[in-house]
Amino acid sequence: MVDSPRVLNIGDLRRLAKRRLPRALFDYIDGGAEGEVTLGENCRVFDTVTLRPRCAVATPSCDLRTSLLGTTLDLPLLLAPLGSSRMFYPRGESVAARAAGAAGTAYILSTLSGSSLEAVKAASSGPVWYQLYLIGGRDVALAAIERARRAAISALVVTIDTPVAGLRERDVRNGISQLLSGNVWSMVPYLPQFLARPRWLAGFLWDGGLMRFPNVVLPNGPMPYADVGVALEQSMVCWDDLQWIRQAWNGPIVIKGVHTGDDARRAADAGANAIVVSNHGGRQLDGVAPTLRVLPEVVTAVKGHVEVLLDGGIRRGSDIVKALCLGARAVLVGRAYAYGLGAAGEAGVTRAIQILRSDLIRTLKLLGCASVTELDPSYVDVPADWRSSPPAGR
Numbered sequence: 001m002v003d004s005p006r007v008l009n010i011g012d013l014r015r016l017a018k019r020r021l022p023r024a025l026f027d028y029i030d031g032g033a034e035g036e037v038t039l040g041e042n043c044r045v046f047d048t049v050t051l052r053p054r055c056a057v058a059t060p061s062c063d064l065r066t067s068l069l070g071t072t073l074d075l076p077l078l079l080a081p082l083g084s085s086r087m088f089y090p091r092g093e094s095v096a097a098r099a100a101g102a103a104g105t106a107y108i109l110s111t112l113s114g115s116s117l118e119a120v121k122a123a124s125s126g127p128v129w130y131q132l133y134l135i136g137g138r139d140v141a142l143a144a145i146e147r148a149r150r151a152a153i154s155a156l157v158v159t160i161d162t163p164v165a166g167l168r169e170r171d172v173r174n175g176i177s178q179l180l181s182g183n184v185w186s187m188v189p190y191l192p193q194f195l196a197r198p199r200w201l202a203g204f205l206w207d208g209g210l211m212r213f214p215n216v217v218l219p220n221g222p223m224p225y226a227d228v229g230v231a232l233e234q235s236m237v238c239w240d241d242l243q244w245i246r247q248a249w250n251g252p253i254v255i256k257g258v259h260t261g262d263d264a265r266r267a268a269d270a271g272a273n274a275i276v277v278s279n280h281g282g283r284q285l286d287g288v289a290p291t292l293r294v295l296p297e298v299v300t301a302v303k304g305h306v307e308v309l310l311d312g313g314i315r316r317g318s319d320i321v322k323a324l325c326l327g328a329r330a331v332l333v334g335r336a337y338a339y340g341l342g343a344a345g346e347a348g349v350t351r352a353i354q355i356l357r358s359d360l361i362r363t364l365k366l367l368g369c370a371s372v373t374e375l376d377p378s379y380v381d382v383p384a385d386w387r388s389s390p391p392a393g394r
């Protein structure tokens, strides 16, 4: 299905995901916080940056390899951490990690996953990073860090933009809280959307039904699947926490959720090896500037002391090219592969990566640039007001 010649772009995978997934799950992936302004802007901003090709330059082959935290990846894109991926497709985290490894890139496993970090690491032939929330407190996090070390996880990703879950209005309307309440009478009005997707339902039941979080082991066992808003509020990451995380983990640390040059510097001072310019895909504070818009400010602020990654709104290879031109070393993609996973599991994730890879090669050839490492600001034009001012509202 995903190999059909009619599946040309990520939007096509999105349509297939919408067909296979119950509405609550599709909206959980597709939606953002409040008015979804930042969600939309994250994508739209790429259209405001235009490309400046060098024509009549032969580029018979294009080199997509990039080095990140001392490792070479075959592609300048990684799969972003997505909580609850196991709900999108049976063993969702493991199949996505396998597709990433096969493509020569890294998979980032969310704390809020339905698969253990050991199983996910074993499923992939490539690097696996672990995204850490402090749910359950420091002792619970320390146990996960120790497991990550033993499982040869390559990097720890600490997400700092989640002091409370954003208000995702689609989730509220679809009854996510009621569905997770355990109260059958509250759930009943929201169940027909699942019965309307028998293929998904069969896979969900085959995979064991409602998952637990095997990487959040509380005193009474793995955390049950629940509305995680409260847990996130009780486990906010502060700059002080980075000191003990730094002591507990001697591998690379990546700080995800940087929105400004000031925080980028702070992350570098706190010992980060890399940062991700990210607004959580527009799922947290609605109204923040799109990530591509703040990328130049962040790149200038860190002066090369840490590696800079970006996520948010990447739907085409040309989006990746624009981010690389403006100083990102690589990007994370979230929804772009989540749609593939929701549509068709591993085959869908593989298709998403293929689409982005062939977009990248075509764009580089059309630009007259032989390697992603040669991309620089001279290949793009940014809107005139970007050159003279920081993002609007600052």
Ligand SMILES: Cc1cc2nc3c(=O)[nH]c(=O)nc-3n(C[C@H](O)[C@H](O)[C@H](O)COP(=O)(O)O)c2cc1C
Pocket: 028, 029, 030, 042, 080, 081, 082, 083, 084, 110, 111, 112, 131, 159, 256, 278, 279, 280, 281, 282, 283, 311, 312, 313, 314, 332, 333, 334, 335, 336, 338
């Ligand atoms: C369904 C979904 C679940 C997510 N779960 C997490 C998570 O558990 N931890 C985290 O750090 N980011 C999470 N994110 C944010 C992504 O890691 C990433 O920042 C975002 O998806 C990038 O934007 P994009 O989807 O437009 O590519 C999630 C995003 C989505 C769409």
